[in-house]
Amino acid sequence: MRIARAGHLLAAERGRIGEKYILGGEDLTLAQLFARLAKVVGTPAPKMRIPYAVAYGFALGAEAFARTVTHRPPRASLTEVKMARKKMFFDSSKARAELGYVPGPVDPALKRAIDFFRALNGRRAAA
Numbered sequence: 001m002r003i004a005r006a007g008h009l010l011a012a013e014r015g016r017i018g019e020k021y022i023l024g025g026e027d028l029t030l031a032q033l034f035a036r037l038a039k040v041v042g043t044p045a046p047k048m049r050i051p052y053a054v055a056y057g058f059a060l061g062a063e064a065f066a067r068t069v070t071h072r073p074p075r076a077s078l079t080e081v082k083m084a085r086k087k088m089f090f091d092s093s094k095a096r097a098e099l100g101y102v103p104g105p106v107d108p109a110l111k112r113a114i115d116f117f118r119a120l121n122g123r124r125a126a127a
Helices: 007-015 031-041 053-072 078-082 093-099 106-126
Strands: none
Touching: 007 093, 031 106, 053 078
């Protein structure tokens, strides 16, 4: 099976200076993404939906704790909570037309991301 060229490499080779290219693929809602992740990982998707006010309050506290105590990224940020509330879909037709970009399927990309983060986590645990 031939793997499509990575979008960022295509942008470096064929992109026009000063232009921006969206390297997207399949549009998914957050619920659809969680369902796909659950399928790829083999665990159940989250069943409980956290009310926005609770998530927002947690993110406020997490950011304050991270800023003053751990000096590491927070477990949840206000930006993440705000963005999770919105449906945002993006159009990659410009990258397809100008760069020859062809997005790959979502599930294998999710699997590669999961494998990467598990390996990264394993290296951190061993250090």
